[in-house]
Ligand code: HEM
């Protein structure tokens with residue numbers, strides 16, 4: 001029900017504060033992701049930090065700047081489902097590039113079955 | 115059901131009461147809540163140009179799409195004649211070289227799939243029927259809709275222009291696989307392929323404009339009382355197909371852009387290291403498989419972009435012409451949506467022999483076979499709709515029956531090809547040709563024909579000639595089977611597709627008679643299509659007047675203020691919808707149909723569906 | 726935006742509301758302007774375009790045998806003899822986020838019918854976008870000077886330049902289109918096209934309304950959103 005109450009406030013009454021907050025957070029998060037490079041983190045740590053900040057930023061932009069947080073679920077629902085197709089595509093293409101890399105290494109570097 | 119409609123509760127209570135006897139019709143049982151959005155204001159054209167050329171009326175735009183698509187379809191047909199001439203009677207067409215053959219195959223395939231069927235179903239039927247069927251005055255953005263058609267028109271013009279540039283059109287196959295697509299040696303590897311890519315990009319942009327219109331009209335501009343679950347299945351089919359198009363065409367656009375860059379800037383997105391005639395080309399390090407993934411991420415949904423509107427339309431035609439409600443309406447809707455969703459997870463079943471990650475075969479064979487489940491449900495439901503129906507065996511019904519048979523046929527060979535171990539020997543043979551022509555060539559074509567005979571009285575106010583229609587049907591139906599049935603056999607003995615001639619291979623002797631027969635049938639089927647054109651011209655001149663709602667159908671497109679419908683569709687007031695469009699042969703009703711606008715109080719003594 | 730008031734209809738919150746809205750007549754997105762619904766669906770389609778680009782990039786980069794150039798060094802700027810990694814990119818990100826913030830405020834003031842504030846903020850957003858495009862042009866020319874071409878580069882795999890120019894180019898095109906529209910709409914706001922019931926648009930029979938600023942805003946935030954992903958995958962990976 002907390003959600004429901006939040007949804008009560010209408011467009012014109014969004015406090016300016018909320019936008020300022022999100023704005024500030026976006027700067028801070030961008031700064032953090034920049035720091036990932038600055039401190040030269042590597043490996044899984046780097047990846048998880050990059051992805052974490054990326055999704056957080058994307059989420060904030062969509063939820064508040066694009067108002068999805070205040071939209072009714074019918075719209076949100078329609079927008080989010082198609083992302084499963086993208087997720088599947090990404091997942092499979094990861095498997096695919098690993099296989100391509102493997103076969104290139106196998107045939108071009110190692111010399112293949114010949 | 116939700117309790118938004120106050121009238122809904124009374125309605126349900128009332129219809130169970132009627133079982134026992136009579137109930138007094140209370141006035142508020144017909145209540146439908148007021149309109150949320152004020153009536154749409156339309157721009158009415160005044161001159162010939164704004165009325166018929168740059169027109170903003172979705173119905174005119176639909177007809178424009180239809181005619182342009184049919185024009186490209188005739189070009190595709192003529193190309194298929196030329197191919198069949200060469201295959202059946204090698205050398206009979208003197209000018210035909212192997213290069214020409216490749217170019218014709220490519221243009222035939224691309225034209226038929228994208229510029230003919232997609233444009234016809236979504237641009238043609240979509241524009242004409244969506245606003246009428248959901249009870250809107252027009253598409254929500256008429257101006258954008260008009261631009262959409264002209265983009266399509268330019269795309270067609272660019273495509274046709276490629277026949278006349280040096281080197282001719284591309285001959286890379288409609289799948290445009292790199293690296294050969296853009297390498298010298300492939301016909302049309304210069305200007306031809308570039309124009310093809312430009313044309314496809316224009317098509318995608320134009321389609322996006324139209325597609326947004328279709329979707330928002332369906333989602334946000336329905337009339338009072340029209341819920342999603344009261345829409346005719348035609349609208350559901352076109353809607354889902356448009357969603358697929360909006361999400362699948364981006365992959366085509368991206369692959370077209372990347373291929374264009376490979377061609378003109380010399381990037382190597384898709385181009386591996388290549389040695390041509392002993393010389394190492396500048397390309398290197400790209401991935402041809404990536405193109406195939408992108409192409410089929412578009413390509414498989416594309417198959418359903420063609421099939422789903424056909425599914426929807428045929429459901430409506432069957433229901434109207436067998437005077438029965440569609441069996442399992444909700445199941446049909448969910449099957450359409452389910453097929454649409456699944457179609458994004460099966461694309462690499464076109465790539466079993468491509469050298470992709472071998473594990474993919476398992477994943478994609480599974481998802482592919484799962485799609486067969488909702489598809490089979492639809493076929494059962496069509497048959498159960500016909501079951502004990504009051505079937506009118508007119509031309510429209512004949513096309514519908516032809517569709518069901520053909521679709522089942524093509525669907526079953528699809529299950530063969532979905533299995534990796536069966537597909538590997540069969541891929542790139544005539545078995546595949548036979549499969550996809552049955553399932554996405556002939557079957558949707560039959561629906562288009564049925565739809566033309568069904569809706570022509572709405573568009574023109576006159577009935578097409580039944581006798582000519584039946585000739586047209588039987589020539590096409592028997593002819594199409596004569597063409598494609600033998601092709602399955604050719605595929606089994608191993609005749610490869612996209613071959614200009616069979617050279618000295620053993621197929622040459624064993625397939626020769628069959629190829630002659632197939633070609634003869636193809637000429638006849640192609641020629642038979644001109645019966646329709648003759649029929650249309652004749653009808654426009656001397657056809658029988660159809661009048662209002664000639665098929666006694668229920669959906670809104672037949673309930674317009676005038677026939678053919680004017681700009682704005684419904685006269686002064688928009689219709690108010692009280693039920694689904696399938697109340698046929700309702701026990702106790704005065705007539706064998708109850709239109710969507712009939713309020714409950716007028717049918718108190720009947721057991722109607724509670725939709 | 727927020728829940729609209731609709732005559733004869735009690736809107737429910739949450740998932741119940743989702744089911745009811747979806748099952749209701751007339752509209753599925755209650756109170757959502759046609760143009761806004763259209764922009765959302767368009768952005769969904771555009772998301773697929775950018776996803777396909779980025780997925781291709783992932784596939785290309787992941788399967789290369791040749792070393793991929795090290796972005797941290799390639800994109801470094803020399804400030805007073807010290808090489809600062811990704812400095813320009815950081816500034817570009819800063820500019821784009823700033824413009825996203827001004828856009829969000831423009832939408833807010835638009836809904837409050839505050840013509841002056843709304844107009845100035847749209848204009849500020851346009852200028853932010855212009856700065857971004859300018860800096861991108863600078864970045865491109867710098868890389869081209871260093872010998873990076875779409876088909877080759879001195880640092881490693883040729884695909885690096887191909888994907889870089891293609892993807893940032895496509896994004897930059899989006900930004901540029903956005904900037905043009907921002908200027909047009911800044912003009913429309915100042916000219917009062919959305920005041921007193923609204924003036925008819927140029928190609929439509931619909932009356933102007935401040936919701937158009939929100940629609941424009943959706944596009945602009947989307948451009949920012951895409952940059953978030955490009956930043957993560959292109960510059961940080
Ligand atoms: C009278 C009707 C038709 C005839 C006689 C016909 C004939 C042919 C022939 C001979 C080929 C080339 C086979 C080869 O050498 O590989 C072909 C390919 C093809 N046809 Fe048709 N066709 C007809 C209608 C259609 C329709 C309605 C469609 C729409 C889906 C269609 C889609 C295709 C496609 C996609 C290809 C593959 C092109 C390629 O390999 O690149 N055809 N057709």
Ligand SMILES: [Cu+2]
Pocket residue numbers: 413414417460461463464
């Ligand atoms: Cu497929």
